[in-house]
Amino acid sequence: xxxxxxxxxxxxxxxxxxxxxxxxxxxxxxxxxxxxxxxxxxxxxxxxxxxxxxxxxxxxxxxxxxxxxxxxxxxxxxxxxxxxxxxxxxxxxxxxxxxxxxxxxxxxxxxxxxxxxxxxxxxxxxxxxxxxxxxxxxxxxxxxxxxxxxxxxxxxxxxxxxxxxxxxxxxxxxxxxxxxxxxxxxxxxxxxxxxxxxxxxxxxxxxxxxxxxxxxxxxxxxxxxxxxxxxxxxxxxxxxxxxxxxxxxxxxxxxxxxxxxxxxxxxxxxxxxxxxxxxxxxxxxxxxxxxxxxxxxxxxxxxxxxxxxxxxxxxxxxxxxxxxxxxxxxxxxxxxxxxxxxxxxxxxxxxxxxxxxxxxxxxxxxxxxxxxxxxxxxxxxxxxxxxxxxxxxxxxxxxxxxxxxxxxxxxxxxxxxxxxxxxxxxxxxxxxxxxxxxxxxxxxxxxxxxxxxxxxxxxxxxxxxxxxxxxxxxxxxxxxxxxxxxxxxxxxxxxxxxxx
Amino acid sequence: xxxxxxxxxxxxxxxxxxxxxxxxxxxxxxxxxxxxxxxxxxxxxxxxxxxxxxxxxxxxxxxxxxxxxxxxxxxxxxxxxxxxxxxxxxxxxxxxxxxxxxxxxxxxxxxxxxxxxxxxxxxxxxxxxxxxxxxxxxxxxxxxxxxxxxxxxxxxxxxxxxxxxxxxxxxxxxxxxxxxxxxxxxxxxxxxxxxxxxxxxxxxxxxxxxxxxxxxxxxxxxxxxxxxxxxxxxxxxxxxxxxxxxxxxxxxxxxxxxxxxxxxxxxxxxxxxxxxxxxxxxxxxxxxxxxxxxxxxxxxxxxxxxxxxxxxxxxxxxxxxxxxxx
Numbered sequence: 001x002x003x004x005x006x007x008x009x010x011x012x013x014x015x016x017x018x019x020x021x022x023x024x025x026x027x028x029x030x031x032x033x034x035x036x037x038x039x040x041x042x043x044x045x046x047x048x049x050x051x052x053x054x055x056x057x058x059x060x061x062x063x064x065x066x067x068x069x070x071x072x073x074x075x076x077x078x079x080x081x082x083x084x085x086x087x088x089x090x091x092x093x094x095x096x097x098x099x100x101x102x103x104x105x106x107x108x109x110x111x112x113x114x115x116x117x118x119x120x121x122x123x124x125x126x127x128x129x130x131x132x133x134x135x136x137x138x139x140x141x142x143x144x145x146x147x148x149x150x151x152x153x154x155x156x157x158x159x160x161x162x163x164x165x166x167x168x169x170x171x172x173x174x175x176x177x178x179x180x181x182x183x184x185x186x187x188x189x190x191x192x193x194x195x196x197x198x199x200x201x202x203x204x205x206x207x208x209x210x211x212x213x214x215x216x217x218x219x220x221x222x223x224x225x226x227x228x229x230x231x232x233x234x235x236x237x238x239x240x241x242x243x244x245x246x247x248x249x250x251x252x253x254x255x256x257x258x259x260x261x262x263x264x265x266x267x268x269x270x271x272x273x274x275x276x277x278x279x280x281x282x283x284x285x286x287x288x289x290x291x292x293x294x295x296x297x298x299x300x301x302x303x304x305x306x307x308x309x310x311x312x313x314x315x316x317x318x319x320x321x322x323x324x325x326x327x328x329x330x331x332x333x334x335x336x337x338x339x340x341x342x343x344x345x346x347x348x349x350x351x352x353x354x355x356x357x358x359x360x361x362x363x364x365x366x367x368x369x370x371x372x373x374x375x376x377x378x379x380x381x382x383x384x385x386x387x388x389x390x391x392x393x394x395x396x397x398x399x400x401x402x403x404x405x406x407x408x409x410x411x412x413x414x415x416x417x418x419x420x421x422x423x424x425x426x427x428x429x430x431x432x433x434x435x436x437x438x439x440x441x442x443x444x445x446x447x448x449x450x451x452x453x454x455x456x457x458x459x460x461x462x463x464x465x466x467x468x469x470x471x472x473x474x475x476x477x478x479x480x481x482x483x484x485x486x487x488x489x490x491x492x493x494x495x496x497x498x499x500x
Numbered sequence: 501x502x503x504x505x506x507x508x509x510x511x512x513x514x515x516x517x518x519x520x521x522x523x524x525x526x527x528x529x530x531x532x533x534x535x536x537x538x539x540x541x542x543x544x545x546x547x548x549x550x551x552x553x554x555x556x557x558x559x560x561x562x563x564x565x566x567x568x569x570x571x572x573x574x575x576x577x578x579x580x581x582x583x584x585x586x587x588x589x590x591x592x593x594x595x596x597x598x599x600x601x602x603x604x605x606x607x608x609x610x611x612x613x614x615x616x617x618x619x620x621x622x623x624x625x626x627x628x629x630x631x632x633x634x635x636x637x638x639x640x641x642x643x644x645x646x647x648x649x650x651x652x653x654x655x656x657x658x659x660x661x662x663x664x665x666x667x668x669x670x671x672x673x674x675x676x677x678x679x680x681x682x683x684x685x686x687x688x689x690x691x692x693x694x695x696x697x698x699x700x701x702x703x704x705x706x707x708x709x710x711x712x713x714x715x716x717x718x719x720x721x722x723x724x725x726x727x728x729x730x731x732x733x734x735x736x737x738x739x740x741x742x743x744x745x746x747x748x749x750x751x752x753x754x755x756x757x758x759x760x761x762x763x764x765x766x767x768x769x770x771x772x773x774x775x776x777x778x779x780x781x782x783x784x785x786x787x788x789x790x791x792x793x794x795x796x797x798x799x800x801x802x803x804x805x806x807x808x809x810x811x812x813x814x815x816x817x818x819x820x821x822x823x824x825x826x
Contacts, residue, residue, distance in 0.1 A: 304711070324712050324714050325715075325716065328713070328714040329714075341706075341708065342706075342709060342712060344709060345701075345772065346705075348701070348702070348705055352698070352701075352702075360695065360714070363695050368695075369693055369694060369695060369698060411713075
């Protein structure tokens with residue numbers, strides 16, 4: 001059989017970054033091909049080249065044996081290459097039928113008028129054929145669950161008769177039941193000789209669903225193999241480039257006294273009955289699907305949101321944080337999940353960012369800034385944490401994601417935090433930066449700090465956390481010790497549903 | 501050469517100012533004279549006060565279009581008090597002007613700040629309301645006509661000059677210029693060298709981050725608007741002092757020149773960047789254009805067109821430079 005999509009010696013360079021180096025992959029019709037790699041490995045860049053968002057700096061893309069050059073994504077789509085992103089491209093205010101036929105609406109006599117009856121009928125027929133029973137053609141997209149919206153996106157690509165479907169982290173918001181329904185659809189596509197490129201971090205799913213896998217690391221292809229010929233450990237090792245246990249910089253921790261205790265924390269419509277304790281010297285993990293409510297819990301503990309009920313104790317004493325300022329005064333720090341939106345002042349310098357919460361504690365008389373102290377502490381921290389930057393006066397937007405994240409960590413170390421809440425701390429940073437970050441986290445708890453880490457990456461959770469608390473739809477569904485935790489047991493706790 | 505080019509792109513408006521001065525200097529002999537330069541400073545005075553205060557608000561990511569009305573209101577209020585106290589000495593008179601400005605500025609600024617920081621009214625709308633309320637109050641308080649009968653002691657701040665010489669018996673150094681330089685310097689120091697100033701930049705750069713870093717963003721925004729209104733009010737009393745009366749229609753449209761000066765100086769309307777010093781460059785550019793065109797007898801109607809064009813050019817160059825960096 002001939003491959004229908006080929007990347008041939010693809011290079012992609014951006015100013016200062018060689019994102020892809022000599023990547024060549026063949027994709028065959030009717031296969032589910034896993035694309036693996038850490039954040040920053042080059043998966044998104046490769047996908048964008050295959051789907052027409054970027055053009056390669058060097059190398060070619062062959063589709064059905066012919067060289068293709070897409071200048072806009074629309075061209076790739078017309079050719080038959082479709083992408084279903086992690087953030088779904090659904091128009092919330094349109095119906096299911098309108099979404100599926102977006103850009104290809106059936107017209108009355110090919111005139112300007114929309115043939116709504118035909119559109120709805122065709123959509124319903126398609127849904128029936130795909131055996132999707134819980135969605136109607138006339139449903140409003142906004143009223144659907146994430147899983148249902150994903151079905152709509154798949155129906156859209158089936159309707160377009162796509163020959164290649166690229167799916168980016170399709171199961172990150174799905175329950176186990178919904179994942180099964182998704183895999184049934186993928187089987188149908190496979191039977192129709194559609195090529196599926198499947199991007200995911202979930203080993204269990206990859207081993208269940210995929211035929212072959214390609215691993216990227218630091219912009220290069222490390223291996224392509226048949227799934228049945230490899231083990232999970234081999235794949236993870238090739239993703240990180242070294243033995244996994246060194247990667248996570250795992251060290252033994254002996255938990256000490258109680259640092260943070262939460263009792264019965266509730267916030268209407270967001271979470272309820274959250275109770276846990278975190279100790280000095282440990283990393284407590286919080287796992288859950290998107291929408292489970294972890295970020296909301298953490299922001300409430302930090303004082304950025306106000307709880308409706310419940311108590312919080314820091315080092316044994318009850319606290320009532322009315323704003324982040326109170327939390328900071330009690331030596332709690334929060335590293336948010338979206339550093340560009342809520343973690344950094346992008347237009348400001350590294351120095352200004354790193355000292356921001358500490359200014360009220362280090363200034364001269366009458367409120368004048370102590371710029372000497374600022375530059376001294378910024379330089380010291382930048383050295384200690386090995387932040388790669390031309391200078392401390394560099395605009396922070398110009399640093400890489402990994403270095404930006406280190407700056408944010410340094411910010412809280414300067415503010416003397418003893419309890420650090422980290423929300424998705426290694427999202428969007430490359431393999432080496434991640435490993436360094438894990439080492440810094442371990443240093444912090446070794447010196448008596450306490451970390452509460454929210455993460456959606458299972459390998460990271462399993463590799464780093466001493467204990468794992470799982471949240472599901474706003475409540476705690478269970479707690480597992482790091483030693484006993486398995487990928488399966490955690491996913492089960494995160495996605496068991498009482499009804500669909 | 502690289503360094504010169506880099507300096508040039510970051511300071512386009514300084515180059516523009518130099519070019520304009522050269523052009524007008526060649527176009528009119530009177531432009532470069534010492535007398536004209538002194539006059540320029542008095543022409544810049546009111547806008548400098550308004551623009552310096554507005555810089556705080558714009559760096560915070562907001563806007564205040566009521567500064568012209570607040571200035572007029574302060575002038576009218578001060579003039580009414582002045583009229584009622586004809587026996588005041590120069591010192592007392594000046595104190596009355598400043599006092600009136602502080603009260604009017606505080607009240608108006610607090611109103612704006614409350615609407616914007618607490619009730620989350622869009623800044624453009626909240627200050628639009630203040631613009632109308634302030635202007636209306638001017639006419640209410642003054643009864644519709646100019647508040648005159650202000651004794652000459654009250655003209656010290658706005659019109660008096662020091663250093664009388666034979667050449668110029670009225671004096672060389674205007675008090676208004678000294679006053680403005682001192683106040684603007686204080687504002688510049690407040691913004692660039694204090695913790696509060698750093699909080700202003702942080703709140704304007706990213707309100708979420710500022711809040712999560714322990715900054716009371718609501719209070720910072722409130723204080724920013726108070727500062728802006730107080731500066732506008734001070735500008736208004738300087739104007740009333742200069743004219744020795746309080747006109748209800750004074751400073752009409754001054755908000756536009758103040759915003760133009762701030763933006764020309766390099767303060768981005770989206771917030772997070774800028775400085776008082778750079779706003780003063782913008783003030784200088786506008787004053788030079790008006791002054792130079794007058795001296796060259798160019799139709800004054802064209803002045804607004806020219807200023808509009810220069811603002812557009814400065815903003816486009818600024819955006820292009822940002823895009824190149826990104």
